[in-house]
Amino acid sequence: MDLEKLRKQFVARLESVRTPGDLEEVRNDYVGRKRGILTALLKDIPKLPAEERGEAGKRVNDFKQFVETELESRKNLLEQPAKLELTDWSLPGKEYHPGAPHPLTIVRRKIEDIFREMGYAVADGPEIETDFHNFTALNFPPDHPARDTQDTFFVDRPEDGPEKRNCLLRTHTSPVQIRNMLQHKPPVRILCPGRVYRKDEMDATHSPIFHQIECLAVDEGITFADLKGTLLHFLRRLFESDVRLSFRPTFFPFTEPSADVSVSCVFCDGKGCSVCKNTGWIEILGSGMVHPAVLENVGYDSEKYTGFAFGLGIERIAILMYGIPDIRLFFQNDLRFLSQFRIVL
Amino acid sequence: MKISYEWLKEWVDIPVDANSLAAELTMIGLQFAGMETADGDSILDLEITVNRPDCLSLRGLARETGVLFGTEPRLQPELLDVEVIRSKNTEGSYSSGEFPLRIALEDPDLCPRYCGQVVSNVTVGASPEWLVRKLESAGIRSINNVVDATNLVMLELGQAMHAFDYRKLSQATIRVRRAREEKLLMIDDRERMLRAPMLVIADADRAVAVGGVMGGKETEVTDQTTVVLLEAAYFQPASVRVTARTLEMSTDASFRFERGADPEIQATACRRAALLLEQLAGGKAQPVLDVNALPFSPIKIGMRPERVERILGVKISPEFMERTLVALGFRKSSANAWTVPSFRVDVFQEIDLIEEIARHYGYNRFPDTLPKAEKKYQPDYSTYELEQNVSQYLRGTGIDEAYTFSFGTEGEVQILNPVSETGTKLRTSLVPGLLESVEYNLRHRNREARLFEIGHIFLAAGEKTMLGLAMTGEYRELKGILESMFPALGYAGPSWSQATLLIGDRQIGTMQQLAISGHEVQACEISLTDLVELPKSKIRYQAIIPFPFVERDASFVLDASIPYFELQQVFAEIKMRELRSYQLVDRYQGGNIPPEKVSLTFRFIFQSETRTLTSEEVEALYDQIVAKVTARFGAELRK
Numbered sequence: 001m002d003l004e005k006l007r008k009q010f011v012a013r014l015e016s017v018r019t020p021g022d023l024e025e026v027r028n029d030y031v032g033r034k035r036g037i038l039t040a041l042l043k044d045i046p047k048l049p050a051e052e053r054g055e056a057g058k059r060v061n062d063f064k065q066f067v068e069t070e071l072e073s074r075k076n077l078l079e080q081p082a083k084l085e086l087t088d089w090s091l092p093g094k095e096y097h098p099g100a101p102h103p104l105t106i107v108r109r110k111i112e113d114i115f116r117e118m119g120y121a122v123a124d125g126p127e128i129e130t131d132f133h134n135f136t137a138l139n140f141p142p143d144h145p146a147r148d149t150q151d152t153f154f155v156d157r158p159e160d161g162p163e164k165r166n167c168l169l170r171t172h173t174s175p176v177q178i179r180n181m182l183q184h185k186p187p188v189r190i191l192c193p194g195r196v197y198r199k200d201e202m203d204a205t206h207s208p209i210f211h212q213i214e215c216l217a218v219d220e221g222i223t224f225a226d227l228k229g230t231l232l233h234f235l236r237r238l239f240e241s242d243v244r245l246s247f248r249p250t251f252f253p254f255t256e257p258s259a260d261v262s263v264s265c266v267f268c269d270g271k272g273c274s275v276c277k278n279t280g281w282i283e284i285l286g287s288g289m290v291h292p293a294v295l296e297n298v299g300y301d302s303e304k305y306t307g308f309a310f311g312l313g314i315e316r317i318a319i320l321m322y323g324i325p326d327i328r329l330f331f332q333n334d335l336r337f338l339s340q341f342r343i344v345l
Numbered sequence: 346m347k348i349s350y351e352w353l354k355e356w357v358d359i360p361v362d363a364n365s366l367a368a369e370l371t372m373i374g375l376q377f378a379g380m381e382t383a384d385g386d387s388i389l390d391l392e393i394t395v396n397r398p399d400c401l402s403l404r405g406l407a408r409e410t411g412v413l414f415g416t417e418p419r420l421q422p423e424l425l426d427v428e429v430i431r432s433k434n435t436e437g438s439y440s441s442g443e444f445p446l447r448i449a450l451e452d453p454d455l456c457p458r459y460c461g462q463v464v465s466n467v468t469v470g471a472s473p474e475w476l477v478r479k480l481e482s483a484g485i486r487s488i489n490n491v492v493d494a495t496n497l498v499m500l501e502l503g504q505a506m507h508a509f510d511y512r513k514l515s516q517a518t519i520r521v522r523r524a525r526e527e528k529l530l531m532i533d534d535r536e537r538m539l540r541a542p543m544l545v546i547a548d549a550d551r552a553v554a555v556g557g558v559m560g561g562k563e564t565e566v567t568d569q570t571t572v573v574l575l576e577a578a579y580f581q582p583a584s585v586r587v588t589a590r591t592l593e594m595s596t597d598a599s600f601r602f603e604r605g606a607d608p609e610i611q612a613t614a615c616r617r618a619a620l621l622l623e624q625l626a627g628g629k630a631q632p633v634l635d636v637n638a639l640p641f642s643p644i645k646i647g648m649r650p651e652r653v654e655r656i657l658g659v660k661i662s663p664e665f666m667e668r669t670l671v672a673l674g675f676r677k678s679s680a681n682a683w684t685v686p687s688f689r690v691d692v693f694q695e696i697d698l699i700e701e702i703a704r705h706y707g708y709n710r711f712p713d714t715l716p717k718a719e720k721k722y723q724p725d726y727s728t729y730e731l732e733q734n735v736s737q738y739l740r741g742t743g744i745d746e747a748y749t750f751s752f753g754t755e756g757e758v759q760i761l762n763p764v765s766e767t768g769t770k771l772r773t774s775l776v777p778g779l780l781e782s783v784e785y786n787l788r789h790r791n792r793e794a795r796l797f798e799i800g801h802i803f804l805a806a807g808e809k810t811m812l813g814l815a816m817t818g819e820y821r822e823l824k825g826i827l828e829s830m831f832p833a834l835g836y837a838g839p840s841w842s843q844a845t846l847l848i849g850d851r852q853i854g855t856m857q858q859l860a861i862s863g864h865e866v867q868a869c870e871i872s873l874t875d876l877v878e879l880p881k882s883k884i885r886y887q888a889i890i891p892f893p894f895v896e897r898d899a900s901f902v903l904d905a906s907i908p909y910f911e912l913q914q915v916f917a918e919i920k921m922r923e924l925r926s927y928q929l930v931d932r933y934q935g936g937n938i939p940p941e942k943v944s945l946t947f948r949f950i951f952q953s954e955t956r957t958l959t960s961e962e963v964e965a966l967y968d969q970i971v972a973k974v975t976a977r978f979g980a981e982l983r984k
Contacts, residue, residue, distance in 0.1 A: 007957065011891075062959045066893070099740030099795070102748050109733075119719030124726040126808050127751070127801050128758065128771070143583035145395045145603050154761040155771065157805055169760075169771075187720050195751065195801070201764055208764050209750055222716050223658025224703065229713035247708035249374030249700070251394035257656075257700040259708055260376075289656055292696050306656060333747040333782035335791050342745075345737070 003063050006037065014070060020078055023071065030067050038064045100342040103318045104211055104330055108193050109345055111213050111314075114237045115191045118230075120215065123190040125176035127197070128155055128167055133175035137297045138254040146253050151199040153208070169197035173214040173311060174254060180216070181298035186305050187219035193314070204326045211314040216290070218300065218307030224257060224289055227308035231261060231287065238317070239266045246281055255288025255309055266320075275320070282320065285312035346401050349482035350387040356407035357418035363387035369413055373704050375400060388482050396691035398604035402503030405688065412672040412705055422501055425620035427462075428632040429612050437636040444511065444572065448636045451522035455544040456556055457639035459521055459578040460611040463511055464619055464628040467491060469568050472625065485597070491566045491573055494621035496597075503688070504577055504606060504614035505598035507546075507554060511572035513564045516549035521578070527552050530562040543588040544580065557585040557602035558594055573622065577614040579606050605690035608641045647682050648698045656699050659711055669705045670698065728810050728873045732799050734834055735812055735873065739797045742826050744816065747796040749778030757805040771803035775813025776857060776868045783815045787862045793817040799873065809875075812854075815868040820858055823867040835881035841910075846871065848879055894925060894952035895963045899971055903980035905934065905943040912945070915977055916970070923966055925952045944983055 010030060017023050031038050041060050045053055101109070112122055125133075140146050150171035157167060176192035193213040200206040217230070228247065235243055244264040252258045262283050265276035272278040287310030292302035315327055324330075329337050350363040359366055367377035367389050376392040391406075399405035404420050411418035430439050438447035444463040450456055472480075472493040480487055483500050487493050495506035511517070524539035529552045531537060537555075539545055544556035554560040557580035566573060586603035589595055615633045622628035654660050667677065674686035675698075685692045692698065703711075736746060752760070752768025763769045772778065775798050786794035795816035801808045816823060824841075831839050831848060839854075840847050846854035846869065854871035909929070916927055931946035938944050949970065951963050958966075974980050 065960065066957060070893075097743055099742065099744040099797075100746060101736065101740060102746040104748060105736070105746055116725075119722075121723040122725040122729050124729070128803060128808065141583070143586050145586060148395075153763070156759045156761055157757070184723065189719060189723065197751075199762065199764055209752075217716055219716060219720065221655070223714070224656060225658030225712045225714045226716045228708075228711055229715045232713045233715065247711075248371055248376065249704040249708060250376065251374075251396045256696045257703040257708075289696075292694065331748055331750055332785065333745075333749065333779075333796060334789065335745065335786050335794060336789070338745045338747070345740070 003059060007063065007066070010067060010070075014074055017074060017078070020075075023074060023078060027071055031064060031071075038067065097339075098342055098344065100338045100340075101345040102330075102338065103322060103324070103341050104314050106341060106343070106345060107314050107318045107321065108211070108213060110238060111234075111317075112191060112193065114234055115215060118189075118233075120189045120191045120217075123176050123180050123192050124194060125170075125173075125179045125192065127170055127195055128157070129170040129175045131166060131168060133178045134168060134170050134172070137178045137294065138174050139291050139293045139297070140253045144253075146251075153197050153199055170194075171198055172196050173212045174309070177214065177216045177309060178294075178298060181218065181295075181300065186300055186307075187217075188307070189217045189219075191215050202328060204328065207315070207327045207331070209331070210327070212311050213314055214309065214311035216307060216309045218290060218295070218305050220305060222306045222308060224308070227259075227287055227289065227310070230308070231285075231310065235261075235263050235284065239263065241266060244270065247287075250286065252286060252288055254291050254294050256291045258286070258288035261285050261287055261310070284316075285310050287311075346391050346393050346406075347483045348389050348391060348403070348406055349479070350389060351385075352479060352482060353403060353406060353410065356403050356420070357410045358414070358416040359410060360414055360416070363389060366410070370406075370409070372707060372709070373409060373413060375406070375409060383482075384478075386482065395604055398601055398690060399503060399607065399688040401601055401604070402499075403501050405503060408672075408674060412669060415672075422617055423620060424613060424616040425623065425630055427616060427619060427630050429616075430632050430634050432634070432636045433638070433640060435636070435638045437634050439632065439634060442631070444631050445517050446574070446631075446634050447516070447518045448634055449518070449520045450636055450638050451520055452544060453638040455523070455542075455581045455584045456521045456578055457581075458608060458611055458635070458637040459519065459576070460615045460633055460635045461519055462575045462615040462619055462633045463572060463631040464575060464622045464626075465511075465572045465631065467571055467573050467622060467626045467628040469566060469570050469626065476625070489566065489568075490625040491570070491622060494618050494625060495575065497621060498577075498614050498618045499597065499601070502607075502610055502614050502617065503601060504610045505557070505601050506614055506618055507560050507576040507598070508566045508618075509553065509560065509564045509574040509576065510566050510570040511574040512570075514548040514553065514574065515551070518549040519574075519576075520547045520549070521545075521556060522547060524552060524555075529553075529555065531555070531559050532562055532565055533559065534562065537592055542584065543591065544584055546576070555588060555592070556580050558589050558592065558599045559596050573628065575615050575618050575622075577611040577618070579608045579611060582606075607688035607690075609687035611635065641687055643684050643687065644693055645678050645682050645684050646693065646695055646698055648695050649681055652695060653699050653702060656696070657703055657706075657711060658714060661702060661706055665706065666702050669702060673701060673705075675701075728877050731834065731873055731877050732810070735830070736797075736799060738830055738833055739814070739826070744795040744797050744814065744826075747779060747782050747798045749775065749782060749798055749800075751801065751803070753777060756803065758803045773802050773804055774870055775800055775802065775811050776815060776870050779813050779815035780859070780861065780866065780868060783817065783866055784861050787817070787864055793864075810873045812871045812873055813868070814870070815866060817861075817864045817866055819865065820856075820867050823856075823869060827869065832882075834876075835883075836876065836879055837882060848876070851875065851879060853879075890952055890954050892953055892955070892957050894950050895958060895960075897949050897951065897963065897967045898930070898946060899949065899967070899974075900931070900944055900946040900983035901974055901978070901980040902938060902942050902944050902983050903974075903978045905941055907978055911978075912974070915973055919970060919973060921966060921969070923951050923953050923958065923962075924970070925950045 013026050030036050045057050152171055153169040155167050173192045173194045180190050196212050200208050246262045247259040250258050250260045262281040264270035265280050265282050267273050267275045270280035272280050276282050290307040290309050295302040371377045378392045379390040381388045393400045407418040435450040435453050446461055448459050448461050469489050472487050472490045476493050477487040485496050491508050495508050499505045523541040524543040524545045527539050545552040546554040546556055553564045580602045582603050582605045585599050589599040612633050612635045619630035676684040678684045751772050753770050753772040756770030756773050758771040760769055779796050783794040797814045799812050802811050837848055844856040845852055853876055857868040859866055927947050927949045930948045933944040
């Protein structure tokens with residue numbers, strides 16, 4: 001008598017049960033009074049030699065108990081549908097909500113995803129920077145008015161010693177470029193998102209803390225035309241429409257030639273509306289070819305390598321995309337604001 | 346820079362209207378920012394980038410406009426034909442006649458060139474209408490005919506000038522030197538303390554002006570002035586900027602000097618201003634005394650056509666390049682070499698010339714291409730993926746993402762020039778900001794607030810990327826979220842030692858509990874910088890046990906003071922292979938439970954990997970656990 005084999009057969013039979021009738025059949029086959037296999041086994045026990053009876057009886061009885069428990073629980077399962085008490089399909093669902101990604105994260109991720117697909121890596125760096133990484137290596141001469149546009153917070157860390165004012169809160173994400181290039185030989189393709197600081201009082205359009213995302217590509221043979229094409233691809237993906245771009249010459253110490261870039265207004269398709277102040281264009285980012293001096297500052301051969309860089313404010317994009325009227329909303333964490341962004345990301 | 350359309354037309358022919366001009370100038374980098382119309386004229390407001398001080402003048406703008414439309418600008422205004430006495434030393438003087446003058450450059454590193462010119466017989470008075478209007482178009486208020494003449498020259502040529510009352514200068518002497526602790530009452534009626542390394546203009550006795558910034562009150566031109574000393578100098582840009590910033594001043598003069606003046610224009614500026622003083626104030630000009638210790642030597646730059654193409658990605662005809670550079674004032678010195686004009690202080694490398702070509706070629710005419718495919722894989726930064734996964738997991742549990750400020754009142758890094766009193770340090774934890782946000786939401790009648798943030802903290806030893814979490818609700822809710830989070834991120838399950846959270850024996854986070862506006866709030870902070878260093882476990886399939894499991898519940902009544910982890914230890918000590926898992930399903934105090942006691946209900950799951958357990962075996966295992974718990978803690982099994 002192989003109880004283990006029997007048990008496996010029973011479990012398999014039970015798996016195939018679909019209706020109360022099926023179940024009744026299994027019951028009759030195993031523990032039915034007339035043809036139950038276990039009923040028969042129990043009947044045969046007295047026929048065994050006396051010394052085997054006790055052990056065999058216990059094993060069969062245990063098995064019978066197992067069978068009955070399983071039959072009972074299966075019976076409960078089969079009967080459950082009868083317990084459905086739905087009377088009203090219009091009853092409200094139980095409240096459930098996913099957590100919201102912050103709108104600045106949504107924008108940041110959208111941009112990261114576009115560039116990661118094109119083979120760019122996301123890079124980070126410290127928010128407390130040295131003057132070298134934040135300004136000097138980026139070709140800002142000391143005491144040059146170019147520094148005025150980036151009013152700087154200076155910080156003092158105890159271990160920085162007497163050489164104070166050497167450390168500052170980064171005013172842009174460009175120092176991440178410098179750190180990355182100092183660490184890696186070209187080619188480089190990175191995206192640097194992060195928090196930046198400028199000495200501004202807080203109001204509806206200014207914040208001493210905001211976020212930027214910066215892109216850098218350095219390789220042999222990268223041209224200004226590549227910058228234009230990359231931006232066209234990027235901004236069309238970002239705004240999910242066939243925006244047109246306008247490039248205007250401007251000045252940044254770390255790029256040359258430099259360009260301010262506008263997109264045709266995504267709200268009026270360039271016809272003129274309140275968002276674009278009737279110009280049909282929205283200023284979106286600053287860009288340019290990496291200045292040879294910057295490449296030389298990080299030990300790259302500027303004759304061999306060329307590159308482009310551009311940077312944009314994440315708040316600015318979020319403000320545009322979602323029509324947010326006040327930059328302070330991003331940092332208040334008011335659930336009446338955050339809960340509007342409960343989307344899957 | 347505000348510029349009158351009609352005035353610009355005196356300098357260069359413009360074939361388009363003011364609106365079109367504004368649009369065209371923008372496309373060569375002279376950004377149009379607004380327009381006013383008055384008396385049939387249009388005033389364009391242009392944002393001149395810091396590298397182009399030459400365009401802070403009619404002359405510079407006329408030159409760019411001429412290149413734009415291929416028209417010849419008229420760059421030289423009418424000058425007084427007068428003698429220029431030149432000195433190539435740091436000193437110069439002339440003493441012939443009634444109006445001697447001596448100029449000494451004592452600090453030529455900060456002021457290498459100074460032109461002075463005396464104009465006598467001046468009648469100070471109001472300026473004519475045309476002059477007032479021109480100045481006003483540029484946003485400059487008319488003062489008197491002498492000051493207005495110098496300001497007109499500044500607008501025309503970009504050279505900021507100053508006019509002294511010659512008779513108030515001691516010994517007709519100008520000394521240009523670093524300040525020594527000295528006070529000066531300035532034209533704006535404010536007295537300022539001057540000290541090195543500020544540069545001052547002094548007479549024989551005292552400072553009479555701050556170089557390149559503003560003149561002194563005592564020597565300014567007044568209605569009584571009859572003899573004027575005109576000043577046109579070159580000041581070192583960084584020095585002017587430091588001085589202006591230290592004094593917290595910004596003037597039309599300092600704005601120009603700190604960007605860089607044309608080092609060749611000073612004598613011309615004097616001759617122009619002298620002509621105006623003769624015409625407007627009946628003056629009689631003396632020679633210009635031009636003390637130039639460091640004569641300008643122009644630089645030459647090579648520009649390779651193939652390099653232009655490598656940078657810009659398009660072939661531009663040599664004719665276009667040559668025509669553009671010549672029109673901009675560059676001189677071709679040999680096949681591929683160009684001499685830079687003195688007013689282009691921003692041009693000293695090949696790339697600067699390429700930018701000139703690109704700017705005038707038109708950015709929007711370049712093709713749109715993409716870089717060649719990537720050549721090298723570079724990974725994202727170390728915590729990037731972890732940050733994404735943590736965020737996704739927590740949002741899945743219904744927690745919203747927050748962004749809080751990095752400033753705080755406590756910290757290890759001090760902000761030396763904070764904007765507000767509330768933020769003089771950098772945060773060492775994300776939790777205070779999150780708690781503030783939770784409190785904000787509770788105050789605004791939200792019943793619950795569950796927030797997380799991923800961001801930097803600033804310690805004396807450096808920065809770390811942290812996960813901060815603050816939520817209304819019970820401690821066990823947060824703990825449950827964390828217990829599942831680490832395995833979901835690929836790490837071992839966490840353990841706790843008091844309020845410290847550990848993975849293995851590595852401290853990775855801390856917990857906090859507090860009451861805010863009558864709500865229980867839980868908080869924790871986890872170092873992602875440290876977490877990412879830990880080994881990650883890999884998923885290995887484990888065979889599904891085919892034998893049934895049995896559940897048994899047991900409720901123990903024991904001292905409430907016994908910490909839960911002691912029970913965990915006991916369950917671990919038992920080392921019972923068949924005890925598959927256990928779970929605390931109820932914790933109850935009050936009712937018929939004596940005070941200081943607690944009822945803990947456990948659900949034990951028994952299962953063998955090799956066979957079906959009999960009811961007697963299960964009973965025996967269960968009894969063993971109950972016996973151990975009751976013995977160890979003096980617990981009672983609740984029926």
